[in-house]
Amino acid sequence: MTNKTIALLGQPNSGKSSIFNSLTGMHQHVGNWPGKTVEKKEGTFEHNGVSYTIADLPGSYSLSANSDEEIVTRDYIVKKDVDMVCVLADSSQLERSLYMLADFAGLKTPVMLALTMSDVAKTKGKDIDTKALSKKLGIEVCSVIAYDKKTFEPLYKAIEDTINYGQILNADELYNTLASSDIAPEYEAAIDIATGLADDRRSAEWIASKILEEDELVLRELKIKNIDKVPVSSDCAVKVSNARFAWIDSVISDSVTNSKKPSELLSKFDKKAIAPVTGTLISIGMMVIALIGSMVVALPFMGLGGSIPSILNPLVDLLSSSLGVSETICHFIKSTLVTSLGWVISMVGFIFGMSFVFGILEEAGYMARVSYVFDRFMGKLGLQGKAIMPMVMGLGCTMGSISGAKVIDSYGQKILTIAVAWAVPCGATFVVIPTLATSFFGATGGMLVMLLIFAIMFLHIIVTAKIFGRKLNPVEKRTGIVMELPPYHKPRWGFVCKNSLMRMWDVFKKAFSMELIVCVIFYFLSYSSTGIEGSALYKIGVAIEPVSRFFGMGWQTFMSFFAAMISKEAVLGVLSAIFANSGSILDSTTGLAAASDNVAQLVAAAIPKAEALAFIIAVTFNVPCLQAVTATYNETHSAKWTATIGGYYICTALILAAIVYHIAAIFM
Amino acid sequence: MNLTELKNGQKAVIVKVDGDRRYLSRITSIGLNVGCKVEMLQNVKSKPLLIYGRDTMIALNKEESKRIQVEVAQA
Numbered sequence: 128m129t130n131k132t133i134a135l136l137g138q139p140n141s142g143k144s145s146i147f148n149s150l151t152g153m154h155q156h157v158g159n160w161p162g163k164t165v166e167k168k169e170g171t172f173e174h175n176g177v178s179y180t181i182a183d184l185p186g187s188y189s190l191s192a193n194s195d196e197e198i199v200t201r202d203y204i205v206k207k208d209v210d211m212v213c214v215l216a217d218s219s220q221l222e223r224s225l226y227m228l229a230d231f232a233g234l235k236t237p238v239m240l241a242l243t244m245s246d247v248a249k250t251k252g253k254d255i256d257t258k259a260l261s262k263k264l265g266i267e268v269c270s271v272i273a274y275d276k277k278t279f280e281p282l283y284k285a286i287e288d289t290i291n292y293g294q295i296l297n298a299d300e301l302y303n304t305l306a307s308s309d310i311a312p313e314y315e316a317a318i319d320i321a322t323g324l325a326d327d328r329r330s331a332e333w334i335a336s337k338i339l340e341e342d343e344l345v346l347r348e349l350k351i352k353n354i355d356k357v358p359v360s361s362d363c364a365v366k367v368s369n370a371r372f373a374w375i376d377s378v379i380s381d382s383v384t385n386s387k388k389p390s391e392l393l394s395k396f397d398k399k400a401i402a403p404v405t406g407t408l409i410s411i412g413m414m415v416i417a418l419i420g421s422m423v424v425a426l427p428f429m430g431l432g433g434s435i436p437s438i439l440n441p442l443v444d445l446l447s448s449s450l451g452v453s454e455t456i457c458h459f460i461k462s463t464l465v466t467s468l469g470w471v472i473s474m475v476g477f478i479f480g481m482s483f484v485f486g487i488l489e490e491a492g493y494m495a496r497v498s499y500v501f502d503r504f505m506g507k508l509g510l511q512g513k514a515i516m517p518m519v520m521g522l523g524c525t526m527g528s529i530s531g532a533k534v535i536d537s538y539g540q541k542i543l544t545i546a547v548a549w550a551v552p553c554g555a556t557f558v559v560i561p562t563l564a565t566s567f568f569g570a571t572g573g574m575l576v577m578l579l580i581f582a583i584m585f586l587h588i589i590v591t592a593k594i595f596g597r598k599l600n601p602v603e604k605r606t607g608i609v610m611e612l613p614p615y616h617k618p619r620w621g622f623v624c625k626n627s628l629m630r631m632w633d634v635f636k637k638a639f640s641m642e643l644i645v646c647v648i649f650y651f652l653s654y655s656s657t658g659i660e661g662s663a664l665y666k667i668g669v670a671i672e673p674v675s676r677f678f679g680m681g682w683q684t685f686m687s688f689f690a691a692m693i694s695k696e697a698v699l700g701v702l703s704a705i706f707a708n709s710g711s712i713l714d715s716t717t718g719l720a721a722a723s724d725n726v727a728q729l730v731a732a733a734i735p736k737a738e739a740l741a742f743i744i745a746v747t748f749n750v751p752c753l754q755a756v757t758a759t760y761n762e763t764h765s766a767k768w769t770a771t772i773g774g775y776y777i778c779t780a781l782i783l784a785a786i787v788y789h790i791a792a793i794f795m
Numbered sequence: 796m797n798l799t800e801l802k803n804g805q806k807a808v809i810v811k812v813d814g815d816r817r818y819l820s821r822i823t824s825i826g827l828n829v830g831c832k833v834e835m836l837q838n839v840k841s842k843p844l845l846i847y848g849r850d851t852m853i854a855l856n857k858e859e860s861k862r863i864q865v866e867v868a869q870a
Contacts, residue, residue, distance in 0.1 A: 189824030193817045223826040223849040230824070341816045365812055368823035369830065403839050499854045502843050607856020608843050609821045614852075 128173075131290055133181040134204050136231070137215030138188050138224050139536065140492075140613040142243035145273035146215065147183040148626050155633075158764050159538075164599065165199045166538040166764070174283050186536065190230040192344040194604075196537065201344065204236055205328040211237040211289045218248035218255055218270065219614070221383060222375055228264075229371035232298035233333025239267040239289040241282055246272055247616065252386040259382040265297035274622035301374040302332040310366045313339060316357040323354050339363040394615070400493070401612075406500040413497070414519045417488065421480035421520075421527060428476020435469030436461070436718065463650055466717040467642040470694075474526055474638060474754045475631045481520065481530040482627035488516075490618040494534055495610065502608050508588065509596040509605060511535055514544045521551035525751040529758040530634075539599040542763050546595040546772045549755065550587040552580060552747050555695035560747055562699065566727035567739045576740070580747055583783065587748060594775075638757045645753055646717070649693060653713040659705060664689070664712060678781045679741030679788025684734065688742065690716045692750040692777075702730050736795040741788035749780040798855070798863040799844060801835040807865035808832055814862045822863070825853060832868065 137143040148155075151170025160167045168183040184203055185196035192198050204212050214231060216224040221242070228240060242248075242255060261268040267285035272278045288294070305314045317335035324345070325331040337345040339359055349356050399405040440461050447457040488494050498512035505512050517531030528548035535541040552560070560580065565573035596602070655661030668675075668682035668689075675685040683705045690697040693716050700715030703726035710720025723729070731739070750756060750773050760769040801807055809831045812822055826849035827833070833848040844855045 187824075189820060191817075191820040191824065193820060220850045223851055226824055226826065340820060343816075361813075362811075364816060364819045365823060365829055368819075368828045372826075372828055372831075401837060401842075401845060403842055406842075495854075499843060499845065502854070502856075503841060606817070606821065607859040608854050609825055609856065609859075610854045611825060612845070612852040612854060 128176065128178050130178045130180060131210045132208060133179055133286065134209050134212045134236075135181055135183050135215065136200070136204065136212055136227060137186060137243075138217075138227050139186045140495075140611060141186070141215040141217050141224055141227075142273040143183060143186055143215050145622070146241070146243065146271065147181065148629070149273060149276055149279070150181060153629055153632070160199050163195045163199060164539045164542065165195050166541075167199075175287070177287075179286070185538075189226060191340070192342055194537075195539075198344065204231075205234060207327070209236060211239065211286070211293075213239050213241055213286065213289075215241050215243055218242040218245045218253065219251055221248070221253070221255065221379055222372075225375045225379070226371060228296070229301065229375050232296050232301050232371075232374070233330045233336065235295050235328050235330060237266075237289050237293040238296050239269070239285045239294070240264065241285070242268065242270045243273055244616075245270040247614070254384045254386065256382040256384075260378070263297075263378055263382065266294045274619040298330075298332065300377065301370060302336075304370045304373055305332075305336065305367065308366060308370060310339065310360075310363055313357065313359060313363055317359075320349065320354050320357060323352060324348055336367050339367050397496075397615070400496045401499060406496070410497050410500050410515070413488065413493065414516060417484045417516065418520055418523050418527075421477070421484040422523065423480075424483050425473075425476040425480030428479065429473040432469045432471070432473030432476060435472060436465050439465045439468070459650060462713055462717045462719060463643060463646040466719075467639065467646045470754060471635060471639045471642055471757075474758065475635045477524055477526045478530045478634050478758065479627050479631040481527050482533070482630050483623060485516070485531050485534050486623040486627055487618045487620070489534055490616060490623055492613040492615045495612045498608070498610060499612060506605075506608075508547065508592040509540075509600045509602070510544055510547070510592065511537075511540055512608070514540070514547075517544060518548050518551055521548045521553060522557075523554050525549060525551070525553045525755040526758045529755060529762050532762060537600075542765075542768050542772075543592065543595050543599040545759055545762060546599075546775070547588055547592050549751055549759075549772060549776055550584055550591055550748065552584060553695065553751055555752070556747055559695055559698050560743055562727050563730070563739070563743055566731040567734075567736060567743075576743060580744070583744065583748065587779070591775075591779075595772075634758075634761050637761055638754075641757050641760065642753060645693070649716065650713060653711065653716070655711065659712060662712060678745065678784045679738050679792075680745065680784065681734075681738065684738060684742040686712065688745050688749060688780075691746045691752075692756075693753045694718075695746075695752055698746050699726055702726055706730055706733055737788055737791040740791045740795075741784040744787045745780045745784035748776065748783055750776045796865060796867070798833075798835075798846070798860045798865050799838065799857055801838060801846075801865065801867070803835055803838055806832065806834045806868040808868055809863060810866050811864040812862060813864075814859070818859060818862065826851060827853070827863070833865070 135143055135147055150172050155170040158167045165185060169180060171178060171180050184200040187197050190201055192201055214228045257268045257270055267289050269281035269285045271282045314335060317338040318331055321331040321334035321338060324334050334345055341359055346356060400409050443457050443460050446452050447454055494513050497516055501512035501515045505514050513534055517528040520531045521528030529545050532541050532544045535544050561573055564576040568576060652664045653662045659665050664686060668686045672682045680688060687698050687701040690701040697716040699722040701712055703709040703722035704712050704715040706729045707723035707726055709723040714720035756773055759772060763769060809827060809829055812819060831848050833846045836847050837845040844857055844860050846853055
């Protein structure tokens with residue numbers, strides 16, 4: 128079967144991801160562009176016996192080369208093995224969203240134009256004559272509604288025709304305008320030197336327009352070839368963009384009719400949603416609703432995940448009694464396969480809930496408002512305004528904040544958001560820590576410990592944002608907000624639900640194997656036939672006690688600290704196993720054995736207060752849990768970044784513990 | 796006058812945009828070029844500017860927007 132390659136190109140909010148999802152369904156592959164912190168999204172689909180590979184290129188408003196994302200996009204569309212480019216434009220804001228196509232004009236890669244959101248345009252009274260547009264541009268033009276697969280037939284046909292006939296965008300008018308404008312002398316001079324760079328895919332005219340814009344990539348190419356650049360005045364870039372908009376005006380003047388007057392610009396709700404005080408309040412309200420909403424969606428899965436051991440373990444026991452499989456093997460299966468299956472089911476439930484709720488908010492156009500309202504506040508951390516949403520979700524569950532970070536559109540900032548979100552203590556921490564803190568320090572002391580935790584959290588967020596921001600969003604590259612607030616759309620529940628389900632299944636496949644491996648490793652580390660003292664973990668803990676003492680922890684608390692990286696609930700379980708003999712370390716971590724009811728009191732009697740405080744801080748700011756690590760890997764697609772964040776949190780937790788211990792030891 | 800001096804509801808035309816190459820390409824590619832008609836939707840102290848231009852609501856960093864020169868449109 129022949130294989131063709133398509134590049135999907137469009138501005139933010141052009142419906143690009145929705146089209147990509149509808150075209151490729153489950154056949155997607157997400158990774159990184161080699162050597163760059165840029166997400167690579169590719170998918171495949173088949174139509175009429177031809178298989179297509181389609182790349183969802185990082186969205187930007189034009190083909191400038193100001194960020195790694197834009198450079199990746201630029202390089203991709205002029206690659207020799209790309210058969211065609213599909214440019215998307217939002218029909219309801221055609222004039223502005225055609226800028227991408229105007230910037231493409233002059234490239235000789237075969238191209239087509241797909242107009243999205245034609246349903247929204249219609250309600251706005253806009254009528255677009257695609258045939259007239261197609262004639263004017265010399266390429267295939269079609270209308271498509273991203274969430275409605277029934278409207279895809281013209282798109283498939285346009286793709287086939289574009290590949291078969293190799294239509295190239297007619298850009299003569301644009302470049303004639305430039306040649307007769309008041310920057311004509313500069314343009315002519317630029318054309319002269321651009322000829323040296325022109326190739327099969329890039330015309331001299333296009334390169335000349337980039338020279339006038341002082342495009343970094345093109346200027347670098349000139350330097351390599353030792354071609355002197357032409358002197359360009361500072362307003363050339365603005366004039367080139369003016370020429371592009373003039374071209375757009377002339378292109379759409381005959382093909383678009385407006386039958387309705389624009390309605391009131393700001394709806395009543397929007398007036399409130401963006402106002403300084405009510406906007407903040409509405410955002411917070413939305414976050415609470417989102418948190419509750421995603422919990423409600425996730426609850427059935429979490430219930431199922433939680434009951435997996437009680438459903439499957441009796442079956443495993445049956446295996447032992449009927450087939451004579453040894454008890455050790457049954458126990459191994461229970462504590463690895465069954466445990467990780469239960470965990471992964473709860474995890475994907477949460478991811479489904481988050482994807483669904485955030486998907487709806489994003490689709491509806493509300494997320495951009497959050498970005499606007501919190502721009503200043505989060506901007507100080509080097510984060511986008513809407514990063515506040517996933518971070519607040521972290522108070523419920525760190526997995527939630529990690530999968531919620533997918534709303535951040537820049538890959539570097541997404542990793543940054545995840546790295547910072549780990550510092551937010553999760554719901555499980557709020558169950559475990561107060562229990563411990565109160566039994567050590569009494570009710571008032573416990574409250575003070577919680578206040579200390581919040582103070583450290585804010586400090587941690589600021590420091591972590593600074594450390595990770597240096598690489599992921601360098602200060603010198605930070606720019607002020609220039610962002611469109613899209614009009615509200617009625618969200619498509621079924622479409623969002625389907626996409627969330629696909630994502631859930633995808634995560635399930637990857638996460639299950641990863642968690643299983645970790646469970647197996649933990650099984651062997653903690654395996655013992657003779658009680659706690661027989662396990663490798665105990666031996667390691669005792670051996671490094673002289674070191675862990677520096678961080679304020681003895682072998683008991685250190686083992687519990689270690690187990691907390693697998694699950695927060697394990698903190699009490701492991702202490703209980705050690706002090707109350709309630710079961711093995713393994714069973715306590717995987718939840719096979721319950722923690723003893725009076726574990727907190729027993730521990731309080733056995734551990735000095737300074738150590739306890741250091742331990743509480745260390746556990747709170749340690750790696751949140753195995754599922755958070757898995758979710759981070761799934762969201763970043765990068766083992767390197769996942770390991771970096773994990774290592775960073777282990778180190779900072781130990782450093783914090785050391786500081787707290789040595790200060791507390793003076794007073795306690 | 797520059798864009799940040801517009802009051803809520805005031806309409807104006809962009810007459811000049813200054814700034815480095817990066818800023819120019821970001822601001823023009825979202826549709827705010829010379830000759831573009833804009834309306835100030837919200838100009839408050841602690842938030843970015845919110846303007847309406849080319850059928851679109853756009854949020855802009857205030858500090859950077861001082862580089863956009865406008866002329867108030869005659870009603």
